[in-house]
Amino acid sequence: MSKGLPLNPALASVPVYQPGRPIEEVARELGLPAAEIIKLASNENPLGPSPAALAAMQRVLPQLHLYPDGNAFYLKQTLARKLELVPEHLIFGNGSNEIIEFVGHALLGPGADVIVSQYCFAVYPIVTRLFGANLVTVPAKNLGHDLPAMLGAITPRTRVVFVANPNNPTGTLASRQEVLRLVEAFPDDVLLVLDEAYIDFLDDPVDLLPLIRSGTRKNLLLMRTFSKIHGLAGLRLGYGIADPALIAAFEKVRQPFNINALVQAAALAALDDAEHVARTRANNRAGLEFFSRAFRALQVEHVPSAANFVLLRVGDGQRVFEGLQRLGVIARPMGGYQLPEWIRISIGTPAENERCLQALKRVLNR
Ligand SMILES: *Cc1c(COP(=O)(O)O)cnc(C)c1O
Numbered sequence: 296m297s298k299g300l301p302l303n304p305a306l307a308s309v310p311v312y313q314p315g316r317p318i319e320e321v322a323r324e325l326g327l328p329a330a331e332i333i334k335l336a337s338n339e340n341p342l343g344p345s346p347a348a349l350a351a352m353q354r355v356l357p358q359l360h361l362y363p364d365g366n367a368f369y370l371k372q373t374l375a376r377k378l379e380l381v382p383e384h385l386i387f388g389n390g391s392n393e394i395i396e397f398v399g400h401a402l403l404g405p406g407a408d409v410i411v412s413q414y415c416f417a418v419y420p421i422v423t424r425l426f427g428a429n430l431v432t433v434p435a436k437n438l439g440h441d442l443p444a445m446l447g448a449i450t451p452r453t454r455v456v457f458v459a460n461p462n463n464p465t466g467t468l469a470s471r472q473e474v475l476r477l478v479e480a481f482p483d484d485v486l487l488v489l490d491e492a493y494i495d496f497l498d499d500p501v502d503l504l505p506l507i508r509s510g511t512r513k514n515l516l517l518m519r520t521f522s523k524i525h526g527l528a529g530l531r532l533g534y535g536i537a538d539p540a541l542i543a544a545f546e547k548v549r550q551p552f553n554i555n556a557l558v559q560a561a562a563l564a565a566l567d568d569a570e571h572v573a574r575t576r577a578n579n580r581a582g583l584e585f586f587s588r589a590f591r592a593l594q595v596e597h598v599p600s601a602a603n604f605v606l607l608r609v610g611d612g613q614r615v616f617e618g619l620q621r622l623g624v625i626a627r628p629m630g631g632y633q634l635p636e637w638i639r640i641s642i643g644t645p646a647e648n649e650r651c652l653q654a655l656k657r658v659l660n661r
Contacts, residue, residue, distance in 0.1 A: 305427040312417055313631050321625055334625040335641040335651055338463065338493075338604045340526030342578060342644070344561070345571040348527060351564035352557050363556035370559050373566055374534065383539040384507055386546060387554045391492060391520040391533025395422045398455060398516070400548035401541075402486055403428040407454040412440040414465050414632055416490065419457040428454070438598055438606070439467030442477045449485060456481075459490035461497070464632055464639045466600030474501045478512065486541075488516045492533075493602035495524035495572065496579055504536070513538040521558075523603060524575055525565040530558040579603045582642035589652050593661050604641040609659065612638045618658035624651050 315336030322329040371382040378384075388394040395418050403409065403426035411419045413435040423430045431453070433445045440458055449456065458477070461468045469477075474489075481487050494500045506512040517536040522528035532554065535545065565571070586605050590597045596608040609615040612635050616628035619638075627639040640651060655661075 305425060309424045310417070310421055310631075312421060315627055316620075316625050318625065321620060321623075325621065325623070327623060332623045332625065333643060333647045333650060335604075335643050335647060336625045336627045336639075337528065338523060338602070338641045339528050340523065340575055340603075341582075341642065341647060342526060342571070342575055344526040344529075345565040345568040347564040347568040347571070348525070348561035351560040355556050355560040359556060361556070363552055363554060363559055365551045367554050367559050370554075370563050373563055377566060378504060378536070380504070380508060380536065381539075383542060384536055386535045386537075386542050386549065388533045388535065388549075389553050390522060390531040391490070391518045391535075392418050393531075393553065394516075394518050394533055394535040394545075395419065395457075395488075396425075397535070397545040397548050398422070398486065398488060399426040399428075401544045402454045406452065408450065408452040410445055410448050410453055410456040412445060412458070412462070414438060414462070414634065415457060416459050416463050417631065435465075437467070438465045440469050442469055442473045446477055446480055449482060453485050455486045455488060457488045457490065459492065460501075461493045461601040463492065463602065463604070464627070464629060464634070465606050466598050466602045466604060468497070468601035471501045474503075478503065478506065478515065481512075481514065483514055486514050486516060487512075488518060490518045492518065492520045492523055494519065496576060496603055497601060507536055507538065510538060513540065516541065521562050521565060524572055525562070525568075526571070526575065527558070527561055527565060530555075530561055532558045532562050578644065579642050581645070582648050585645070585648050586640070586642070586652070593656070593659070595655075595659075604639050606634070606637050606639050608637050609655075610636060612636055615655070615658050619651070619654050622654040622657065624654045626651070 318329050318332045318334050322332050367387055371385055375382045375385055399422045405427040407428040408431050409423040409428050410431045412433050420430050431448055433448050520533040583600055598606045612628045613630055616626055616638055619626050629637040
């Protein structure tokens with residue numbers, strides 16, 4: 296009798312991540328040219344990558360037979376200088392998703408508790424389960440994080456608390472006061488991960504870098520990414536900012552060449568492309584206003600967003616997602632987030648936003 300492979304038992308409870316559908320896949324399915332389909336499903340930068348990053352990658356192409364710099368020296372130096380930190384405060388990941396995995400390797404295992412909010416980013420529960428740890432979900436407040444309740448949920452078993460601010464998929468923003476209170480009252484022997492993937496879209500974000508610089512919060516990890524504001528989601532680059540002792544622990548679990556040569560060159564150039572960042576922010580602000588005005592006029596319930604997407608209540612989210620898709624607009628259904636009545640739409644270019652709105656009106660019969 297076959298006994299089968301002795302798979303890691305933790306895998307049985309690991310949820311499967313459901314990404315936004317790729318344009319090519321939907322094009323094949325609908326029999327449409329890819330150029331006629333727009334994707335507003337994964338909070339990507341609708342203006343594309345920074346042109347400076349594209350040029351920098353061209354220059355690296357002839358060197359691709361060589362391994363990348365395993366320490367990403369120039370990129371780390373430049374980013375550290377920009378953030379007024381030292382390189383020892385920084386670690387790069389293959390997307391900030393990989394930083395979340397470093398947290399698992401360094402801190403999680405059976406018997407450990409991880410605290411998240413209801414409607415949190417899908418990767419936190421995945422990594423928690425992957426390492427055999429126990430997920431503790433704190434009910435949301437008005438769809439956002441209830442930070443005092445998350446603090447109150449900490450027990451001696453808690454190892455890590457994940458907070459995304461602004462949060463994905465809701466777009467909600469915790470107040471400055473609540474964030475500062477959380478950081479201040481947080482116990483020293485638990486890791487607080489503050490996911491700042493959307494921080495660059497905020498006008499006046501809470502700045503927690505002083506706590507890292509001064510070394511007063513050795514249990515605080517900030518995570519940021521090049522996927523959103525810099526438009527480099529396809530290259531995969533995120534980073535963690537923390538006390539050098541925690542960064543050193545993460546360095547031990549990181550694969551030697553996790554950041555490839557193209558992304559190192561592209562990110563270095565993107566960091567200096569202030570114009571692309573400014574254009575992205577302006578486009579996003581205008582797009583958020585466009586959608587919230589349109590949804591108010593249509594009386595479609597939506598969550599005021601601090602990020603580059605908006606969550607709206609459409610009734611049967613899966614049906615509306617499919618209807619939009621037939622019209623060539625890829626949005627994101629939210630059933631996997633226990634929000635089956637809602638869909639999430641990423642902010643596009645003005646033309647994409649207009650097309651998405653017209654498609655939505657048709658699907659909703661408005
Ligand atoms: C998009 C996003 C990230 C970034 O992921 P990458 O792996 O860097 O592309 C991280 N956290 C949240 C909450 C996000 O929405």
